[in-house]
Amino acid sequence: MDVLTAHKMVNMNFYPTCPNPDLTVGAGRHSDMGLLTILLQDGISGLYVKLEQEEPENEGEWMEIPPVPGALVINVGDILQILSNGRYKSAEHRVRTTSTQSRVSIPMFTHPQSTEKIGPLPEVVERDGVARYRELIVEDYVNYFFEKSRKGKKSLDFARI
Ligand SMILES: O=C(O)CCC(=O)C(=O)O
Numbered sequence: 111m112d113v114l115t116a117h118k119m120v121n122m123n124f125y126p127t128c129p130n131p132d133l134t135v136g137a138g139r140h141s142d143m144g145l146l147t148i149l150l151q152d153g154i155s156g157l158y159v160k161l162e163q164e165e166p167e168n169e170g171e172w173m174e175i176p177p178v179p180g181a182l183v184i185n186v187g188d189i190l191q192i193l194s195n196g197r198y199k200s201a202e203h204r205v206r207t208t209s210t211q212s213r214v215s216i217p218m219f220t221h222p223q224s225t226e227k228i229g230p231l232p233e234v235v236e237r238d239g240v241a242r243y244r245e246l247i248v249e250d251y252v253n254y255f256f257e258k259s260r261k262g263k264k265s266l267d268f269a270r271i
Pocket residue numbers: 121123137142149151157203205214215217
């Protein structure tokens with residue numbers, strides 16, 4: 111792996127109002143698969159990010175990411191976590207709906223080409239003294255990611271040594 115070419119994909123999400131938001135899943139808890147996600151939210155809140163689990167007092171806590179006019183949300187994805195040997199952690203997030211306002215969001219996902227072989231970058235492995243993820247072909251990770259019903263960040267188990 112010399113140079114990674116980042117591919118981009120833009121999605122548009124529409125979350126209609128739900129009479130009982132507690133009984134609906136807007137977007138279930140997941141991490142994005144790729145490198146970085148650049149997310150534009152409209153003015154309606156609903157996005158939550160799970161706080162890092164290394165801090166035990168925060169275990170299980172979700173933090174709301176309120177929309178800020180003119181601001182973009184940048185999320186780290188699983189493949190960046192693998193490349194950085196775990197230094198950058200992919201952000202587990204979910205979206206809740208509301209009973210009063212529908213919501214639109216536009217994420218732009220970036221990811222390496224599907225034929226690319228990736229793994230923790232050698233410089234980082236040398237520094238850390240250990241590789242925490244194995245080498246894999248991006249396409250295999252993509253397939254695993256979409257085949258498994260994703261529970262939070264479970265899909266990263268595929269790459270973990
Ligand atoms: O609607 C949002 O704010 C986030 C959407 C999302 O997580 C995704 O499309 O992967």
